[in-house]
Amino acid sequence: MNLWRDISQRLNENTPYWPGDTPYSYRLNSSIAKGSSVNVGEIRMSTHLGTHIDAPFHFDENGKKIIELDLDLYIGPALLVKIDAAKSIGVKAFTGIDFTGIERLLLATGQWKDLSRFPEWIPTIDPELAPYLADRGVKLLGLDLPSVDYLDSKELPAHHALSGCGIHILEGLVLESVEPGLYDLAALPLALEEGDGSPVRAVLKRKG
Ligand SMILES: N[C@@H](CC(=O)c1ccccc1NC=O)C(=O)O
Ligand SMILES: [Zn+2]
Numbered sequence: 001m002n003l004w005r006d007i008s009q010r011l012n013e014n015t016p017y018w019p020g021d022t023p024y025s026y027r028l029n030s031s032i033a034k035g036s037s038v039n040v041g042e043i044r045m046s047t048h049l050g051t052h053i054d055a056p057f058h059f060d061e062n063g064k065k066i067i068e069l070d071l072d073l074y075i076g077p078a079l080l081v082k083i084d085a086a087k088s089i090g091v092k093a094f095t096g097i098d099f100t101g102i103e104r105l106l107l108a109t110g111q112w113k114d115l116s117r118f119p120e121w122i123p124t125i126d127p128e129l130a131p132y133l134a135d136r137g138v139k140l141l142g143l144d145l146p147s148v149d150y151l152d153s154k155e156l157p158a159h160h161a162l163s164g165c166g167i168h169i170l171e172g173l174v175l176e177s178v179e180p181g182l183y184d185l186a187a188l189p190l191a192l193e194e195g196d197g198s199p200v201r202a203v204l205k206r207k208g
């Protein structure tokens with residue numbers, strides 16, 4: 001059947017991570033093979049590794065943390081569009097795309113070409129796109145890139161612009177070979193009280 005399709009990065013010790021950040025690791029603290037009655041694991045990873053959401057607290061000291069975010073953002077209908085990503089993704093990339101009534105917009109840029117490595121370069125979301133999308137009702141922007149800003153950005157203008165317009169951010173999706181169209185999306189964060197970000201298991205089910 002497989003109604004739901006996984007659009008998440010696999011988490012293992014080879015999952016690419018932000019340079020200098022904490023990679024993923026897993027170990028058994030208790031092991032049946034070593035005589036314990038149970039296997040009990042421990043995971044360690046950055047909150048911005050793989051497929052994850054950003055809480056506003058990631059880039060704003062007074063911003064909301066993961067536990068404060070509305071769950072409705074992360075479950076419901078979503079439109080997946082393929083866009084031509086040049087240096088920056090602006091209003092022009094959306095010419096001819098009708099997303100009226102769409103609260104969750106997923107962008108397949110195809111610009112993270114080798115998911116086994118952290119990219120050297122990615123396009124950025126043009127901050128002018130934020131009010132344009134917000135005016136049309138978008139509340140969640142998901143994309144197949146590790147960030148909505150350039151990798152070396154310190155000011156994070158796209159993060160701030162999107163958040164300032166009430167648009168939440170979902171990063172690191174795996175959208176290669178997923179057809180554009182209307183889907184149901186589920187990408188729930190963990191219930192992290194202090195979270196600035198959270199890994200999610202992002203899945204899509206074709207609508208209609
Ligand atoms: N903004 C990126 C993460 C990010 O910027 C970052 C993640 C881990 C370690 C350093 C980072 N930025 C450093 O300038 C993101 O939203 O995932
Ligand atoms: Zn992030």
Ligand SMILES: [Zn+2]
Nearest residue numbers: 054147148171
């Ligand atoms: Zn981000």
